[in-house]
Amino acid sequence: MPTSDEAQDLARYYWPTPNGYKATILLEELGLTYQLLPINITQGDQHTAAYVRQVPTRKIPALRHQNTEVEQVVFESGAILLYLAEWQGRFLPQDxxxxxxxxxxxxxxxxxxxxxxxxxxxxxxxxxxxxxxxxxxxxxxxxxxxxxxxxxxxxxxxxxxxxxxxxxxxxxxxxxxxxxxxxxxxxxxxxxxxxxxxxxxARPAVATGFSVGEDLMLEGGFNSAAAKKSLF
Ligand SMILES: N[C@@H](CCC(=O)N[C@@H](CS)C(=O)NCC(=O)O)C(=O)O
Missing domain, CATH: 1.20.1050.10 (Glutathione S-transferase Yfyf (Class Pi); Chain A, domain 2)
Known part of the structure:
Protein backbone atom coordinates (compact mmCIF):
# COMPACT_ATOMS: atom_id res chain seq x y z
CA MET A 1 0.00 0.00 0.00
CA PRO A 2 1.60 3.32 -1.01
CA THR A 3 2.07 6.11 1.50
CA SER A 4 0.26 9.39 1.03
CA ASP A 5 3.38 11.35 0.10
CA GLU A 6 4.22 9.05 -2.79
CA ALA A 7 3.45 10.04 -6.36
CA GLN A 8 -0.25 10.57 -6.81
CA ASP A 9 -0.81 9.53 -10.38
CA LEU A 10 -4.43 8.56 -10.05
CA ALA A 11 -6.83 7.88 -12.87
CA ARG A 12 -10.49 6.95 -12.74
CA TYR A 13 -12.21 4.80 -15.30
CA TYR A 14 -15.55 6.43 -15.02
CA TRP A 15 -19.11 6.90 -16.15
CA PRO A 16 -21.65 8.89 -14.11
CA THR A 17 -23.65 6.10 -12.48
CA PRO A 18 -24.31 5.29 -8.81
CA ASN A 19 -21.34 2.89 -8.64
CA GLY A 20 -19.21 5.44 -10.46
CA TYR A 21 -20.09 8.30 -8.10
CA LYS A 22 -18.84 6.49 -4.99
CA ALA A 23 -15.10 6.79 -5.64
CA THR A 24 -15.46 10.29 -7.08
CA ILE A 25 -17.10 11.44 -3.85
CA LEU A 26 -14.35 9.84 -1.75
CA LEU A 27 -11.60 11.30 -3.96
CA GLU A 28 -13.20 14.73 -3.55
CA GLU A 29 -13.54 14.25 0.22
CA LEU A 30 -9.86 13.28 0.35
CA GLY A 31 -8.86 16.28 -1.77
CA LEU A 32 -6.86 14.09 -4.15
CA THR A 33 -6.05 15.08 -7.71
CA TYR A 34 -7.08 12.56 -10.32
CA GLN A 35 -7.57 12.16 -14.01
CA LEU A 36 -11.00 11.22 -15.33
CA LEU A 37 -10.93 8.58 -18.07
CA PRO A 38 -14.48 8.26 -19.42
CA ILE A 39 -15.54 4.71 -20.25
CA ASN A 40 -18.75 5.17 -22.19
CA ILE A 41 -20.64 2.06 -21.13
CA THR A 42 -23.54 3.05 -23.39
CA GLN A 43 -21.24 2.66 -26.41
CA GLY A 44 -19.41 -0.48 -25.34
CA ASP A 45 -16.08 1.01 -24.13
CA GLN A 46 -16.14 -1.50 -21.26
CA HIS A 47 -15.78 -4.34 -23.78
CA THR A 48 -12.68 -3.11 -25.62
CA ALA A 49 -9.64 -5.40 -25.40
CA ALA A 50 -7.53 -2.64 -23.85
CA TYR A 51 -10.06 -2.06 -21.06
CA VAL A 52 -10.73 -5.75 -20.40
CA ARG A 53 -6.98 -6.37 -20.03
CA GLN A 54 -7.03 -4.02 -17.05
CA VAL A 55 -10.57 -4.56 -15.85
CA PRO A 56 -11.67 -8.13 -16.60
CA THR A 57 -15.13 -7.57 -15.10
CA ARG A 58 -16.01 -5.17 -18.00
CA LYS A 59 -17.63 -2.73 -15.59
CA ILE A 60 -16.96 0.72 -14.27
CA PRO A 61 -15.70 2.04 -11.93
CA ALA A 62 -12.01 1.20 -11.76
CA LEU A 63 -9.06 3.08 -10.38
CA ARG A 64 -5.50 3.15 -11.71
CA HIS A 65 -2.81 4.25 -9.33
CA GLN A 66 0.68 4.65 -10.71
CA ASN A 67 2.95 5.05 -7.77
CA THR A 68 6.69 5.19 -8.16
CA GLU A 69 7.17 1.47 -8.70
CA VAL A 70 3.92 -0.30 -9.45
CA GLU A 71 0.78 0.40 -11.33
CA GLN A 72 -2.18 -0.80 -9.33
CA VAL A 73 -5.54 -1.23 -11.01
CA VAL A 74 -8.44 -1.70 -8.62
CA PHE A 75 -11.94 -2.59 -9.77
CA GLU A 76 -15.20 -3.06 -7.81
CA SER A 77 -16.48 0.11 -6.19
CA GLY A 78 -16.23 -1.29 -2.65
CA ALA A 79 -12.61 -2.35 -3.18
CA ILE A 80 -11.78 1.10 -4.58
CA LEU A 81 -13.26 2.79 -1.50
CA LEU A 82 -11.26 0.47 0.75
CA TYR A 83 -8.06 1.02 -1.23
CA LEU A 84 -8.34 4.80 -1.02
CA ALA A 85 -9.42 4.82 2.63
CA GLU A 86 -6.59 2.52 3.71
CA TRP A 87 -4.02 4.37 1.67
CA GLN A 88 -5.02 7.75 3.04
CA GLY A 89 -5.88 6.54 6.54
CA ARG A 90 -9.25 8.30 6.50
CA PHE A 91 -12.95 7.40 6.24
CA LEU A 92 -12.36 3.90 7.63
CA PRO A 93 -12.24 3.77 11.43
CA GLN A 94 -9.06 2.44 13.05
CA ASP A 95 -10.96 1.11 16.06
CA ALA A 202 -24.92 19.26 2.01
CA ARG A 203 -21.22 18.37 2.04
CA PRO A 204 -19.33 20.37 -0.60
CA ALA A 205 -17.19 17.38 -1.63
CA VAL A 206 -20.35 15.34 -2.19
CA ALA A 207 -21.82 18.05 -4.43
CA THR A 208 -18.59 18.18 -6.42
CA GLY A 209 -18.47 14.38 -6.62
CA PHE A 210 -21.91 14.24 -8.18
CA SER A 211 -21.11 17.03 -10.64
CA VAL A 212 -17.83 15.57 -11.96
CA GLY A 213 -18.36 14.38 -15.52
CA GLU A 214 -22.10 15.10 -15.45
CA ASP A 215 -21.94 16.33 -19.05
CA LEU A 216 -20.88 12.81 -20.08
CA MET A 217 -24.42 11.54 -19.63
CA LEU A 218 -25.55 13.87 -22.39
CA GLU A 219 -23.55 11.64 -24.71
CA GLY A 220 -25.99 8.85 -24.10
CA GLY A 221 -28.49 7.60 -21.59
CA PHE A 222 -29.34 3.97 -21.04
CA ASN A 223 -32.52 4.04 -23.10
CA SER A 224 -31.17 4.12 -26.65
CA ALA A 225 -31.09 0.90 -28.67
CA ALA A 226 -27.27 1.07 -28.88
CA ALA A 227 -26.93 1.52 -25.11
CA LYS A 228 -29.24 -1.42 -24.44
CA LYS A 229 -27.19 -3.61 -26.76
CA SER A 230 -24.00 -2.63 -24.96
CA LEU A 231 -25.43 -2.94 -21.45
CA PHE A 232 -28.16 -5.55 -21.37
N1 LIG B 1 -20.20 -4.68 -8.31
C1 LIG B 1 -19.73 -3.66 -9.22
C2 LIG B 1 -20.84 -3.24 -10.12
C3 LIG B 1 -20.36 -2.29 -11.19
C4 LIG B 1 -21.42 -2.03 -12.23
O1 LIG B 1 -22.47 -2.68 -12.28
N2 LIG B 1 -21.15 -1.05 -13.08
C5 LIG B 1 -22.08 -0.73 -14.14
C6 LIG B 1 -22.40 0.75 -14.10
S1 LIG B 1 -23.12 1.20 -12.54
C7 LIG B 1 -21.41 -1.03 -15.46
O2 LIG B 1 -20.25 -0.81 -15.64
N3 LIG B 1 -22.18 -1.57 -16.40
C8 LIG B 1 -21.68 -1.88 -17.70
C9 LIG B 1 -22.17 -3.20 -18.22
O3 LIG B 1 -22.87 -3.92 -17.49
O4 LIG B 1 -21.85 -3.52 -19.36
C10 LIG B 1 -19.19 -2.46 -8.40
O5 LIG B 1 -19.71 -2.23 -7.30
O6 LIG B 1 -18.25 -1.80 -8.87
Missing part, protein backbone atom coordinates in the same frame (compact mmCIF):
# COMPACT_ATOMS: atom_id res chain seq x y z
CA UNK A 96 -11.61 -2.62 15.38
CA UNK A 97 -15.28 -2.56 16.39
CA UNK A 98 -16.13 0.55 14.37
CA UNK A 99 -14.08 -0.75 11.46
CA UNK A 100 -16.19 -3.90 11.31
CA UNK A 101 -19.37 -1.86 11.64
CA UNK A 102 -18.25 0.14 8.66
CA UNK A 103 -17.16 -2.87 6.59
CA UNK A 104 -20.36 -4.80 7.16
CA UNK A 105 -22.47 -1.86 5.96
CA UNK A 106 -20.13 -1.40 3.01
CA UNK A 107 -20.65 -5.05 2.03
CA UNK A 108 -24.38 -4.72 2.65
CA UNK A 109 -24.43 -1.91 0.10
CA UNK A 110 -22.34 -3.61 -2.58
CA UNK A 111 -24.05 -6.98 -2.18
CA UNK A 112 -27.60 -5.85 -1.43
CA UNK A 113 -28.78 -2.32 -1.95
CA UNK A 114 -26.80 -1.74 -5.18
CA UNK A 115 -27.78 -4.93 -7.03
CA UNK A 116 -31.43 -4.83 -5.94
CA UNK A 117 -31.90 -1.14 -6.72
CA UNK A 118 -30.09 -1.73 -10.03
CA UNK A 119 -32.57 -4.46 -10.96
CA UNK A 120 -35.46 -2.18 -9.94
CA UNK A 121 -34.08 0.50 -12.29
CA UNK A 122 -33.79 -2.05 -15.06
CA UNK A 123 -37.32 -3.38 -14.87
CA UNK A 124 -38.99 -0.06 -14.00
CA UNK A 125 -37.17 2.17 -16.48
CA UNK A 126 -35.07 0.37 -19.08
CA UNK A 127 -36.66 -2.98 -19.96
CA UNK A 128 -38.55 -2.88 -23.24
CA UNK A 129 -41.11 -5.34 -21.92
CA UNK A 130 -42.90 -4.29 -18.72
CA UNK A 131 -42.86 -7.27 -16.40
CA UNK A 132 -45.10 -6.63 -13.39
CA UNK A 133 -43.72 -9.54 -11.41
CA UNK A 134 -40.12 -8.35 -11.80
CA UNK A 135 -41.05 -4.73 -11.05
CA UNK A 136 -42.91 -5.67 -7.88
CA UNK A 137 -40.22 -8.11 -6.78
CA UNK A 138 -37.41 -5.54 -6.96
CA UNK A 139 -39.52 -2.67 -5.63
CA UNK A 140 -40.36 -4.85 -2.62
CA UNK A 141 -36.69 -5.79 -2.15
CA UNK A 142 -35.81 -2.10 -2.18
CA UNK A 143 -38.51 -1.36 0.38
CA UNK A 144 -37.10 -4.10 2.64
CA UNK A 145 -33.57 -2.75 2.26
CA UNK A 146 -34.68 0.82 3.00
CA UNK A 147 -36.51 -0.49 6.08
CA UNK A 148 -33.22 -2.06 7.23
CA UNK A 149 -31.44 1.23 6.64
CA UNK A 150 -34.17 3.13 8.43
CA UNK A 151 -33.98 0.75 11.42
CA UNK A 152 -30.22 1.20 11.74
CA UNK A 153 -30.40 4.96 11.35
CA UNK A 154 -33.31 5.31 13.80
CA UNK A 155 -31.34 3.39 16.40
CA UNK A 156 -28.05 5.19 15.85
CA UNK A 157 -28.62 8.04 13.35
CA UNK A 158 -25.52 6.85 11.52
CA UNK A 159 -24.39 3.65 9.83
CA UNK A 160 -21.01 2.95 11.41
CA UNK A 161 -19.59 6.11 12.91
CA UNK A 162 -21.25 9.46 13.66
CA UNK A 163 -21.89 11.18 10.40
CA UNK A 164 -19.69 14.18 11.06
CA UNK A 165 -16.89 11.68 10.45
CA UNK A 166 -18.46 10.17 7.33
CA UNK A 167 -17.06 6.78 6.42
CA UNK A 168 -16.91 4.68 3.29
CA UNK A 169 -20.18 2.90 4.17
CA UNK A 170 -22.05 6.23 4.03
CA UNK A 171 -20.25 7.08 0.80
CA UNK A 172 -21.22 3.72 -0.74
CA UNK A 173 -24.91 4.05 0.19
CA UNK A 174 -25.38 7.68 -0.78
CA UNK A 175 -25.29 7.46 -4.63
CA UNK A 176 -27.93 4.75 -4.57
CA UNK A 177 -30.22 6.76 -2.29
CA UNK A 178 -29.58 9.64 -4.71
CA UNK A 179 -31.48 7.50 -7.25
CA UNK A 180 -34.35 6.63 -4.87
CA UNK A 181 -37.08 7.89 -7.23
CA UNK A 182 -35.83 5.56 -9.95
CA UNK A 183 -36.27 2.52 -7.71
CA UNK A 184 -39.69 3.65 -6.53
CA UNK A 185 -38.81 4.84 -3.03
CA UNK A 186 -40.39 7.88 -1.36
CA UNK A 187 -37.90 9.12 1.25
CA UNK A 188 -40.78 10.60 3.27
CA UNK A 189 -41.47 6.97 4.27
CA UNK A 190 -37.94 6.67 5.68
CA UNK A 191 -37.34 9.84 7.74
CA UNK A 192 -34.00 8.77 9.24
CA UNK A 193 -32.66 7.87 5.81
CA UNK A 194 -33.87 11.26 4.60
CA UNK A 195 -32.00 12.98 7.46
CA UNK A 196 -28.71 11.26 6.67
CA UNK A 197 -29.22 11.83 2.96
CA UNK A 198 -29.86 15.55 3.50
CA UNK A 199 -26.81 15.85 5.73
CA UNK A 200 -24.57 14.05 3.26
CA UNK A 201 -25.83 15.99 0.26
Missing amino acids: ADLRWQCLQWLFWQVGGLGPMAGQAHHFRVYADVKDDYAIERYERECQKLYAVLEGQLQAKSFLAVPYSIADIADIAVLPWVYRHVRHGIDLADYPSVLNLYTELM
Whole structure:
Protein backbone atom coordinates (compact mmCIF):
# COMPACT_ATOMS: atom_id res chain seq x y z
CA MET A 1 0.00 0.00 0.00
CA PRO A 2 1.60 3.32 -1.01
CA THR A 3 2.07 6.11 1.50
CA SER A 4 0.26 9.39 1.03
CA ASP A 5 3.38 11.35 0.10
CA GLU A 6 4.22 9.05 -2.79
CA ALA A 7 3.45 10.04 -6.36
CA GLN A 8 -0.25 10.57 -6.81
CA ASP A 9 -0.81 9.53 -10.38
CA LEU A 10 -4.43 8.56 -10.05
CA ALA A 11 -6.83 7.88 -12.87
CA ARG A 12 -10.49 6.95 -12.74
CA TYR A 13 -12.21 4.80 -15.30
CA TYR A 14 -15.55 6.43 -15.02
CA TRP A 15 -19.11 6.90 -16.15
CA PRO A 16 -21.65 8.89 -14.11
CA THR A 17 -23.65 6.10 -12.48
CA PRO A 18 -24.31 5.29 -8.81
CA ASN A 19 -21.34 2.89 -8.64
CA GLY A 20 -19.21 5.44 -10.46
CA TYR A 21 -20.09 8.30 -8.10
CA LYS A 22 -18.84 6.49 -4.99
CA ALA A 23 -15.10 6.79 -5.64
CA THR A 24 -15.46 10.29 -7.08
CA ILE A 25 -17.10 11.44 -3.85
CA LEU A 26 -14.35 9.84 -1.75
CA LEU A 27 -11.60 11.30 -3.96
CA GLU A 28 -13.20 14.73 -3.55
CA GLU A 29 -13.54 14.25 0.22
CA LEU A 30 -9.86 13.28 0.35
CA GLY A 31 -8.86 16.28 -1.77
CA LEU A 32 -6.86 14.09 -4.15
CA THR A 33 -6.05 15.08 -7.71
CA TYR A 34 -7.08 12.56 -10.32
CA GLN A 35 -7.57 12.16 -14.01
CA LEU A 36 -11.00 11.22 -15.33
CA LEU A 37 -10.93 8.58 -18.07
CA PRO A 38 -14.48 8.26 -19.42
CA ILE A 39 -15.54 4.71 -20.25
CA ASN A 40 -18.75 5.17 -22.19
CA ILE A 41 -20.64 2.06 -21.13
CA THR A 42 -23.54 3.05 -23.39
CA GLN A 43 -21.24 2.66 -26.41
CA GLY A 44 -19.41 -0.48 -25.34
CA ASP A 45 -16.08 1.01 -24.13
CA GLN A 46 -16.14 -1.50 -21.26
CA HIS A 47 -15.78 -4.34 -23.78
CA THR A 48 -12.68 -3.11 -25.62
CA ALA A 49 -9.64 -5.40 -25.40
CA ALA A 50 -7.53 -2.64 -23.85
CA TYR A 51 -10.06 -2.06 -21.06
CA VAL A 52 -10.73 -5.75 -20.40
CA ARG A 53 -6.98 -6.37 -20.03
CA GLN A 54 -7.03 -4.02 -17.05
CA VAL A 55 -10.57 -4.56 -15.85
CA PRO A 56 -11.67 -8.13 -16.60
CA THR A 57 -15.13 -7.57 -15.10
CA ARG A 58 -16.01 -5.17 -18.00
CA LYS A 59 -17.63 -2.73 -15.59
CA ILE A 60 -16.96 0.72 -14.27
CA PRO A 61 -15.70 2.04 -11.93
CA ALA A 62 -12.01 1.20 -11.76
CA LEU A 63 -9.06 3.08 -10.38
CA ARG A 64 -5.50 3.15 -11.71
CA HIS A 65 -2.81 4.25 -9.33
CA GLN A 66 0.68 4.65 -10.71
CA ASN A 67 2.95 5.05 -7.77
CA THR A 68 6.69 5.19 -8.16
CA GLU A 69 7.17 1.47 -8.70
CA VAL A 70 3.92 -0.30 -9.45
CA GLU A 71 0.78 0.40 -11.33
CA GLN A 72 -2.18 -0.80 -9.33
CA VAL A 73 -5.54 -1.23 -11.01
CA VAL A 74 -8.44 -1.70 -8.62
CA PHE A 75 -11.94 -2.59 -9.77
CA GLU A 76 -15.20 -3.06 -7.81
CA SER A 77 -16.48 0.11 -6.19
CA GLY A 78 -16.23 -1.29 -2.65
CA ALA A 79 -12.61 -2.35 -3.18
CA ILE A 80 -11.78 1.10 -4.58
CA LEU A 81 -13.26 2.79 -1.50
CA LEU A 82 -11.26 0.47 0.75
CA TYR A 83 -8.06 1.02 -1.23
CA LEU A 84 -8.34 4.80 -1.02
CA ALA A 85 -9.42 4.82 2.63
CA GLU A 86 -6.59 2.52 3.71
CA TRP A 87 -4.02 4.37 1.67
CA GLN A 88 -5.02 7.75 3.04
CA GLY A 89 -5.88 6.54 6.54
CA ARG A 90 -9.25 8.30 6.50
CA PHE A 91 -12.95 7.40 6.24
CA LEU A 92 -12.36 3.90 7.63
CA PRO A 93 -12.24 3.77 11.43
CA GLN A 94 -9.06 2.44 13.05
CA ASP A 95 -10.96 1.11 16.06
CA ALA A 96 -11.61 -2.62 15.38
CA ASP A 97 -15.28 -2.56 16.39
CA LEU A 98 -16.13 0.55 14.37
CA ARG A 99 -14.08 -0.75 11.46
CA TRP A 100 -16.19 -3.90 11.31
CA GLN A 101 -19.37 -1.86 11.64
CA CYS A 102 -18.25 0.14 8.66
CA LEU A 103 -17.16 -2.87 6.59
CA GLN A 104 -20.36 -4.80 7.16
CA TRP A 105 -22.47 -1.86 5.96
CA LEU A 106 -20.13 -1.40 3.01
CA PHE A 107 -20.65 -5.05 2.03
CA TRP A 108 -24.38 -4.72 2.65
CA GLN A 109 -24.43 -1.91 0.10
CA VAL A 110 -22.34 -3.61 -2.58
CA GLY A 111 -24.05 -6.98 -2.18
CA GLY A 112 -27.60 -5.85 -1.43
CA LEU A 113 -28.78 -2.32 -1.95
CA GLY A 114 -26.80 -1.74 -5.18
CA PRO A 115 -27.78 -4.93 -7.03
CA MET A 116 -31.43 -4.83 -5.94
CA ALA A 117 -31.90 -1.14 -6.72
CA GLY A 118 -30.09 -1.73 -10.03
CA GLN A 119 -32.57 -4.46 -10.96
CA ALA A 120 -35.46 -2.18 -9.94
CA HIS A 121 -34.08 0.50 -12.29
CA HIS A 122 -33.79 -2.05 -15.06
CA PHE A 123 -37.32 -3.38 -14.87
CA ARG A 124 -38.99 -0.06 -14.00
CA VAL A 125 -37.17 2.17 -16.48
CA TYR A 126 -35.07 0.37 -19.08
CA ALA A 127 -36.66 -2.98 -19.96
CA ASP A 128 -38.55 -2.88 -23.24
CA VAL A 129 -41.11 -5.34 -21.92
CA LYS A 130 -42.90 -4.29 -18.72
CA ASP A 131 -42.86 -7.27 -16.40
CA ASP A 132 -45.10 -6.63 -13.39
CA TYR A 133 -43.72 -9.54 -11.41
CA ALA A 134 -40.12 -8.35 -11.80
CA ILE A 135 -41.05 -4.73 -11.05
CA GLU A 136 -42.91 -5.67 -7.88
CA ARG A 137 -40.22 -8.11 -6.78
CA TYR A 138 -37.41 -5.54 -6.96
CA GLU A 139 -39.52 -2.67 -5.63
CA ARG A 140 -40.36 -4.85 -2.62
CA GLU A 141 -36.69 -5.79 -2.15
CA CYS A 142 -35.81 -2.10 -2.18
CA GLN A 143 -38.51 -1.36 0.38
CA LYS A 144 -37.10 -4.10 2.64
CA LEU A 145 -33.57 -2.75 2.26
CA TYR A 146 -34.68 0.82 3.00
CA ALA A 147 -36.51 -0.49 6.08
CA VAL A 148 -33.22 -2.06 7.23
CA LEU A 149 -31.44 1.23 6.64
CA GLU A 150 -34.17 3.13 8.43
CA GLY A 151 -33.98 0.75 11.42
CA GLN A 152 -30.22 1.20 11.74
CA LEU A 153 -30.40 4.96 11.35
CA GLN A 154 -33.31 5.31 13.80
CA ALA A 155 -31.34 3.39 16.40
CA LYS A 156 -28.05 5.19 15.85
CA SER A 157 -28.62 8.04 13.35
CA PHE A 158 -25.52 6.85 11.52
CA LEU A 159 -24.39 3.65 9.83
CA ALA A 160 -21.01 2.95 11.41
CA VAL A 161 -19.59 6.11 12.91
CA PRO A 162 -21.25 9.46 13.66
CA TYR A 163 -21.89 11.18 10.40
CA SER A 164 -19.69 14.18 11.06
CA ILE A 165 -16.89 11.68 10.45
CA ALA A 166 -18.46 10.17 7.33
CA ASP A 167 -17.06 6.78 6.42
CA ILE A 168 -16.91 4.68 3.29
CA ALA A 169 -20.18 2.90 4.17
CA ASP A 170 -22.05 6.23 4.03
CA ILE A 171 -20.25 7.08 0.80
CA ALA A 172 -21.22 3.72 -0.74
CA VAL A 173 -24.91 4.05 0.19
CA LEU A 174 -25.38 7.68 -0.78
CA PRO A 175 -25.29 7.46 -4.63
CA TRP A 176 -27.93 4.75 -4.57
CA VAL A 177 -30.22 6.76 -2.29
CA TYR A 178 -29.58 9.64 -4.71
CA ARG A 179 -31.48 7.50 -7.25
CA HIS A 180 -34.35 6.63 -4.87
CA VAL A 181 -37.08 7.89 -7.23
CA ARG A 182 -35.83 5.56 -9.95
CA HIS A 183 -36.27 2.52 -7.71
CA GLY A 184 -39.69 3.65 -6.53
CA ILE A 185 -38.81 4.84 -3.03
CA ASP A 186 -40.39 7.88 -1.36
CA LEU A 187 -37.90 9.12 1.25
CA ALA A 188 -40.78 10.60 3.27
CA ASP A 189 -41.47 6.97 4.27
CA TYR A 190 -37.94 6.67 5.68
CA PRO A 191 -37.34 9.84 7.74
CA SER A 192 -34.00 8.77 9.24
CA VAL A 193 -32.66 7.87 5.81
CA LEU A 194 -33.87 11.26 4.60
CA ASN A 195 -32.00 12.98 7.46
CA LEU A 196 -28.71 11.26 6.67
CA TYR A 197 -29.22 11.83 2.96
CA THR A 198 -29.86 15.55 3.50
CA GLU A 199 -26.81 15.85 5.73
CA LEU A 200 -24.57 14.05 3.26
CA MET A 201 -25.83 15.99 0.26
CA ALA A 202 -24.92 19.26 2.01
CA ARG A 203 -21.22 18.37 2.04
CA PRO A 204 -19.33 20.37 -0.60
CA ALA A 205 -17.19 17.38 -1.63
CA VAL A 206 -20.35 15.34 -2.19
CA ALA A 207 -21.82 18.05 -4.43
CA THR A 208 -18.59 18.18 -6.42
CA GLY A 209 -18.47 14.38 -6.62
CA PHE A 210 -21.91 14.24 -8.18
CA SER A 211 -21.11 17.03 -10.64
CA VAL A 212 -17.83 15.57 -11.96
CA GLY A 213 -18.36 14.38 -15.52
CA GLU A 214 -22.10 15.10 -15.45
CA ASP A 215 -21.94 16.33 -19.05
CA LEU A 216 -20.88 12.81 -20.08
CA MET A 217 -24.42 11.54 -19.63
CA LEU A 218 -25.55 13.87 -22.39
CA GLU A 219 -23.55 11.64 -24.71
CA GLY A 220 -25.99 8.85 -24.10
CA GLY A 221 -28.49 7.60 -21.59
CA PHE A 222 -29.34 3.97 -21.04
CA ASN A 223 -32.52 4.04 -23.10
CA SER A 224 -31.17 4.12 -26.65
CA ALA A 225 -31.09 0.90 -28.67
CA ALA A 226 -27.27 1.07 -28.88
CA ALA A 227 -26.93 1.52 -25.11
CA LYS A 228 -29.24 -1.42 -24.44
CA LYS A 229 -27.19 -3.61 -26.76
CA SER A 230 -24.00 -2.63 -24.96
CA LEU A 231 -25.43 -2.94 -21.45
CA PHE A 232 -28.16 -5.55 -21.37
N1 LIG B 1 -20.20 -4.68 -8.31
C1 LIG B 1 -19.73 -3.66 -9.22
C2 LIG B 1 -20.84 -3.24 -10.12
C3 LIG B 1 -20.36 -2.29 -11.19
C4 LIG B 1 -21.42 -2.03 -12.23
O1 LIG B 1 -22.47 -2.68 -12.28
N2 LIG B 1 -21.15 -1.05 -13.08
C5 LIG B 1 -22.08 -0.73 -14.14
C6 LIG B 1 -22.40 0.75 -14.10
S1 LIG B 1 -23.12 1.20 -12.54
C7 LIG B 1 -21.41 -1.03 -15.46
O2 LIG B 1 -20.25 -0.81 -15.64
N3 LIG B 1 -22.18 -1.57 -16.40
C8 LIG B 1 -21.68 -1.88 -17.70
C9 LIG B 1 -22.17 -3.20 -18.22
O3 LIG B 1 -22.87 -3.92 -17.49
O4 LIG B 1 -21.85 -3.52 -19.36
C10 LIG B 1 -19.19 -2.46 -8.40
O5 LIG B 1 -19.71 -2.23 -7.30
O6 LIG B 1 -18.25 -1.80 -8.87
